[in-house]
Amino acid sequence: MNRIVATTLIAACLVASAVSAQTVTTPEKIARLRVHPSSVLLGGIHRGQQLLVTAESDSGRLRDVTHSARFSVQQPGIVEFDHSRVVSQSDGQTEAVIDVDGVQVTVPITVRGHDVFPPIDFAGDVVPLLSKLGCNRGGCHGKASGQNGFRLSVFGFDPSADYNALVKEGRGRRVFLAAPEESLLVKKTIGAIAHGGGQRTEPGSDDHHLLLEWIRQGAPRESGGAPVLVGLQLEPSQRVMSARGSQQIVATALYSDGSQRDVTSAATYSSNAEEIVKVEESGRIDSGDVPGEAAITVNYMGQVGTVRILLPRATLTPYPTPPSNNSLDTFVWNKLSQLGIEAAPLCDDATFLRRLYVDAIGTLPTTDEVRQFLADPGQSKRARAIEQVLDRGEFADYWALIWSDILLVNREKLGERGAYEFHRWLRTQIASNRPYDVWVREIITASGNSARVGPANFYRALRTPEDLVRSVSQAFLGLRMDCAQCHHHPFDRWGQDDFYGMAGFFNGLERKRLAADRELIVHSRMKPATMPLTGKVIPTRTLAGESAVIEPDVDPRQTLADWMTARDNPWFAKLVANRLWKHFLGRGLVEPEDDLRSTNPATNEPLLEFLTEQVVEHDFDLRNLMRLILNSRVYQLSSATNETNREDTQNFSHHFVRRLRAEVLLDAVSQVSGSPEHYAGKPSGTRSIQLWDNRLPSYFLDTFGRSQRDSPCACGSSGEPTMAQALHLMNAPELEEKIRGASSRAAELSSALDRGDLTREQLVDELCLMALGRSSREHERRIASKLFELQPSREATEDFLWSLLNSYEFLFVH
Numbered sequence: 001m002n003r004i005v006a007t008t009l010i011a012a013c014l015v016a017s018a019v020s021a022q023t024v025t026t027p028e029k030i031a032r033l034r035v036h037p038s039s040v041l042l043g044g045i046h047r048g049q050q051l052l053v054t055a056e057s058d059s060g061r062l063r064d065v066t067h068s069a070r071f072s073v074q075q076p077g078i079v080e081f082d083h084s085r086v087v088s089q090s091d092g093q094t095e096a097v098i099d100v101d102g103v104q105v106t107v108p109i110t111v112r113g114h115d116v117f118p119p120i121d122f123a124g125d126v127v128p129l130l131s132k133l134g135c136n137r138g139g140c141h142g143k144a145s146g147q148n149g150f151r152l153s154v155f156g157f158d159p160s161a162d163y164n165a166l167v168k169e170g171r172g173r174r175v176f177l178a179a180p181e182e183s184l185l186v187k188k189t190i191g192a193i194a195h196g197g198g199q200r201t202e203p204g205s206d207d208h209h210l211l212l213e214w215i216r217q218g219a220p221r222e223s224g225g226a227p228v229l230v231g232l233q234l235e236p237s238q239r240v241m242s243a244r245g246s247q248q249i250v251a252t253a254l255y256s257d258g259s260q261r262d263v264t265s266a267a268t269y270s271s272n273a274e275e276i277v278k279v280e281e282s283g284r285i286d287s288g289d290v291p292g293e294a295a296i297t298v299n300y301m302g303q304v305g306t307v308r309i310l311l312p313r314a315t316l317t318p319y320p321t322p323p324s325n326n327s328l329d330t331f332v333w334n335k336l337s338q339l340g341i342e343a344a345p346l347c348d349d350a351t352f353l354r355r356l357y358v359d360a361i362g363t364l365p366t367t368d369e370v371r372q373f374l375a376d377p378g379q380s381k382r383a384r385a386i387e388q389v390l391d392r393g394e395f396a397d398y399w400a401l402i403w404s405d406i407l408l409v410n411r412e413k414l415g416e417r418g419a420y421e422f423h424r425w426l427r428t429q430i431a432s433n434r435p436y437d438v439w440v441r442e443i444i445t446a447s448g449n450s451a452r453v454g455p456a457n458f459y460r461a462l463r464t465p466e467d468l469v470r471s472v473s474q475a476f477l478g479l480r481m482d483c484a485q486c487h488h489h490p491f492d493r494w495g496q497d498d499f500y501g502m503a504g505f506f507n508g509l510e511r512k513r514l515a516a517d518r519e520l521i522v523h524s525r526m527k528p529a530t531m532p533l534t535g536k537v538i539p540t541r542t543l544a545g546e547s548a549v550i551e552p553d554v555d556p557r558q559t560l561a562d563w564m565t566a567r568d569n570p571w572f573a574k575l576v577a578n579r580l581w582k583h584f585l586g587r588g589l590v591e592p593e594d595d596l597r598s599t600n601p602a603t604n605e606p607l608l609e610f611l612t613e614q615v616v617e618h619d620f621d622l623r624n625l626m627r628l629i630l631n632s633r634v635y636q637l638s639s640a641t642n643e644t645n646r647e648d649t650q651n652f653s654h655h656f657v658r659r660l661r662a663e664v665l666l667d668a669v670s671q672v673s674g675s676p677e678h679y680a681g682k683p684s685g686t687r688s689i690q691l692w693d694n695r696l697p698s699y700f701l702d703t704f705g706r707s708q709r710d711s712p713c714a715c716g717s718s719g720e721p722t723m724a725q726a727l728h729l730m731n732a733p734e735l736e737e738k739i740r741g742a743s744s745r746a747a748e749l750s751s752a753l754d755r756g757d758l759t760r761e762q763l764v765d766e767l768c769l770m771a772l773g774r775s776s777r778e779h780e781r782r783i784a785s786k787l788f789e790l791q792p793s794r795e796a797t798e799d800f801l802w803s804l805l806n807s808y809e810f811l812f813v814h
Contacts, residue, residue: 027242028057033065033105035098036235036250040109042079042088044118045209049086050264050283051107052235052250053098062239066248067284070099079109084248085265088114120214121226123159128266128301129207131156132281133189133200140197148196150174154483156301157495163221180215206265227255232267232303240310241277241287249283249307251298267300272600273650277309287311290647291339297599304493306599313340313644328632331607332652341645344654347638349374351814352382354773355655356630358813359584360389362398362664362689364671367769386630390623393431397690400427401663402583404692406475407443408461410709411695415517418450418457423692425454436576436620437565440476444561451518459511459521465503465529473502475712476564478575478596479543493598496531497538503529504540505548505560523555567616571596577611577625578602584629586656587649594713603650639814657814659721662704663688669805672770674745675738703728721811729806739798739805745770750797760788763797771804 036052053066071081075094079086086096088111096107120126127136135152136142142154150170152162166185167175176183184193190208191199201207214220231254239247251267252260269279273294277287285296287309296307319337322345324330336343347355353373357365365373373385389395403426411419429439439455446455462468473479481499507527512520529538539547540556542563550556564572575596582588589602589611602608611625618624629635637655645653660668666688670677676685679696688701694709703724729735739746749766752758758766761776764784768776776784783803787796804810 027055027063028059028061030055030065030101030103031058032056033098033100033103034062035105035107038107040086040096040107042086042109042111043113044116045088045114045213047088047118047261048082048206048265049262050248050250051084051086051096051098052248053084053100053105054236055100055103063242063245064239064247065100067246068100072097072099073109074106078111090114117213117217119226120210120217120220122163122214122219122221123156124226124229124301125210126214127156127159127162128263129210130162131268131299131301132266133207134197135200136162155299160221167219175215175219177215177219180212183211183215186211186215227257227259229301229303230254230256232263232298232300232305233260234298234305234307236307237305238308238310240312241285243287243289243291243311243313245287247285247287247309249279249285249296249298251283251300251305253300253303263300267298269299270297271295272297275649276311285309290649291341292648292650293339293603295599295601302495304599306601308601310338312338316340316342316644322633325631325633325636326628327610328607328628329634331604331610332634335604335607335651336645336653339648339651341648341651341653342642343634344638344640344642344645346633346636347655349382350772350774351638352636353385355813356382356385356389357773358660358664360386360398360626360630361392361394362401362661362667363394364668364770365773367766370769370773382636383631386627390627394689396427396431397687398664399430401689401691403430404694405707405709406712407458408471408709408712409457409692409694410461411693413461414450414457416693417517418460419694420692421451421454422457423454433621433623436615436622437572438620440572441561441565444472444476444564445555445557447521447523447555449514449518449520451514453521456519456521459509460519463511465506465509466499468506468509469499469502471712472564473543474594476575477543477569477571478578478590478594479571480595480597494543498543500529500531500538501541501547502543502560504538505556507540508556523557526550526552526554526556565620573615573620574608574612576620576622577615578608580622580625580629581608581611584626584635585652586658587652591650592713604652655814657812659812662701662706663691665704665811666698666700668771668810669735669738672745672767672805672810673735673738673741673801674743674748675741700728700732700734726806729811735802735805739802746797746801747794750794753793753797760784764800767797767801767804771801771810772807 034054034056037049040049042049051066053064053069055063055065066084069084071084073079073094073096075092078090078092078094079088079096086109091111091114093108093110096109098105098107130136130152134140136154136156141147141150141152145151151165156162170184174184180186186208187193188195189200189211190203233252233254235250241247249264249269250262251264253263254260264283267283269281269283271277271279271294273292275288275290276292276294277285277296279285279296291311291313293311294309296309298305298307320342321333321337322343324333333343350370353365353370357363373381400423404423407426409419409422414422443455443458446453446458448456450456450460462471470481473481481494504527507529508523508525510522510524512522514520526540528540530536531538540550541547542560545563548556548559550559563569575594578588578590578593582593589604589608590596590600614625614628634652639655639657641654648654666677677688678684679686679691694707705720738744741747749758749763753760753763761781764776764781768774768780784800787799
């Protein structure tokens with residue numbers, strides 16, 4: 001086929017636009033300064049205090065000026081400043097003077113016991129330092145096998161084991177009490193001798209002195225009656241920043257005896273949106289030019305907190321609020337107004353219809369359906385189209401496919417009969433619009449013959465209590481418990497007690513083999529889980545709950561299902577609401593969609609709470625929530641961007657363009673070409689979205705990233721375009737055969753053209769309606785004209801169809 005001209009249609013339509021820098025407005029005049037803390041008490045060597053200086057204007061606006069302030073002391077020799085951190089020099093009292101543009105504030109400072117190094121607690125002082133320096137991370141000594149014979153617990157979750165590794169192992173070389181300076185722990189940390197991890201801190205630094213003094217004190221495990229860490233206080237907890245600004249965090253550890261300690265330099269920090277703000281090891285946040293919202297996670301010894309940052313553009317006054325179709329729009333417009341981002345206009349009817357069909361039923365609209373919709377002058381035609389697709393048979397096919405990915409309906413693990421029965425059961429739940437909480441409960445409590453009881457196969461893919469805790473938590477609660485199996489979660493409150501408390505619900509589960517591909521699933525007895533290393537018995541309990549009271553003859557999974565599907569469960573309804581929002585809008589309000597935690601907040605918390613309420617109030621009717629989302633104006637926005645929203649990736653100011661998922665794309669190619677895909681052992685006309693067997697051989701589906709169903713996360717399938725996919729579409733013999741087949745669409749239309757039943761313009765229109773869901777445009781008619789001038793009608797038709805199937809507009813939903 002001659003495709004020299006046709007290839008012009010598949011060139012990527014990338015619009016190169018310079019990133020417009022935000023205008024940095026002149027700060028308002030400072031009326032007063034605030035300092036946190038308002039007074040400082042330092043006791044002992046190796047104690048300091050980070051200061052936070054905030055400027056307030058007459059209008060009440062706040063901005064951080066910590067790193068532009070000038071610091072001095074009235075009585076020199078008592079304290080000194082290391083940038084904005086107060087460090088003691090000798091006992092006494094003084095005042096710090098802080099000056100910003102001529103506005104001053106004083107802070108009283110008291111130093112007591114400067115010459116005495118406070119007793120050092122291994123768990124409270126040394127382990128946080130090892131975490132800060134990265135020694136106990138998974139890429140270093142914290143990995144399962146350790147590093148070069150030295151192993152630490154990941155993120156310091158087991159201080160006792162870490163103490164033994166440092167002090168008692170390695171023939172005493174790691175910690176040398178007779179000569180602390182010669183200890184390997186000290187020398188490798190400051191780079192005095194070769195170290196695979198490189199130099200971790202500077203000689204003479206506070207960190208260096210802390211390690212030395214701990215060894216000088218005899219490397220104690222405990223400092224004797226040391227208070228227990230009970231909380232972490234962060235200042236500020238939230239702040240509105242300007243473009244290219246900075247904000248200092250002050251982290252304060254709270255202890256059981258009421259004492260406090262500045263741990264800003266010892267805590268670890270991470271940003272969930274580095275394109276908006278980044279955070280340094282010192283706790284300093286730096287903003288860029290992209291408007292949006294970010295959460296800074298602060299972790300100190302298992303205590304986790306979050307600082308919320310809002311970075312708006314210049315205010316749009318008055319804000320051009322679009323009309324609202326329902327309450328969802330109001331939540332989105334409110335957030336966009338705060339950020340100074342203008343929403344895109346509505347998409348046109350043709351774009352809406354194609355988007356609706358692809359998103360809701362994984363199917364392209366036919367040419368007749370497109371023509372009928374575009375010709376309908378009614379004001380409510382979009383709402384009517386939504387009702388029609390929600391009632392179509394393809395709806396159950398498509399959503400059974402989606403839920404099969406999440407619930408691991410994998411033929412390799414379940415066998416043919418098991419995978420078929422589970423998929424068939426899921427499709428029945430969706431087709432009958434059975435409440436989500438009801439059918440999830442049936443999965444959690446499933447028992448019986450896997451060849452007859454579809455949901456019982458859930459327990460065949462997941463063979464151990466640990467596997468079940470991880471998958472059930474992620475698939476139905478949006479909680480990623482993997483880390484908590486071995487150590488305290490670095491970004492959440494869950495620990496090993498939580499993990500193994502949940503595992504107890506599955507600990508008595510038994511699988512009895514009935515045949516080669518079927519098992520009898522039963523829960524025979526209540527049996528609490530035990531810690532793998534210590535053998536400690538962990539009472540069975542729900543997450544963040546009390547120990548479960550379960551009668552001996554009652555399946556404990558009933559109690560778990562009661563708690564999971566309860567209307568007030570904080571995660572169950574929220575996760576499915578977030579899943580559906582991501583499916584239709586292209587991005588979750590929480591991202592990844594199945595990672596719900598306090599340190600990963602939603603980009604629009606009020607909207608997510610409202611969606612969650614809708615799920616509960618309508619008795620977990622998922623089709624009702626889909627209807628609400630599809631009817632919203634925000635779902636129907638154009639993907640075209642404007643100057644204010646071009647960089648927005650989290651606030652739904654325009655529709656996010658996404659590639660068609662693998663199964664939908666293969667069905668679309670087959671539908672438009674008029675050549676159905678043939679699957680071994682399947683009836684003719686079977687579509688990809690109807691397949692229950694995710695392992696059925698298909699090079700196309702593998703190339704375009706169908707889910708392997710090994711994990712309940714969305715990462716199981718890929719929607720990212722790749723070079724292999726582009727080459728396959730341009731060169732694959734299978735695609736060529738679909739286009740050139742004797743009964744293909746191209747053959748049918750070119751024959752009609754030769755007979756005079758169609759004009760060339762009508763043929764081009766027909767192909768564009770099939771592939772793109774709209775009539776042809778001038779550039780397509782021009783390209784088609786050149787193709788028909790260069791070759792016979794059959795080949796020209798085939799080439800034009802090939803170019804459409806390789807076009808950006810066909811491959812993506814926009």
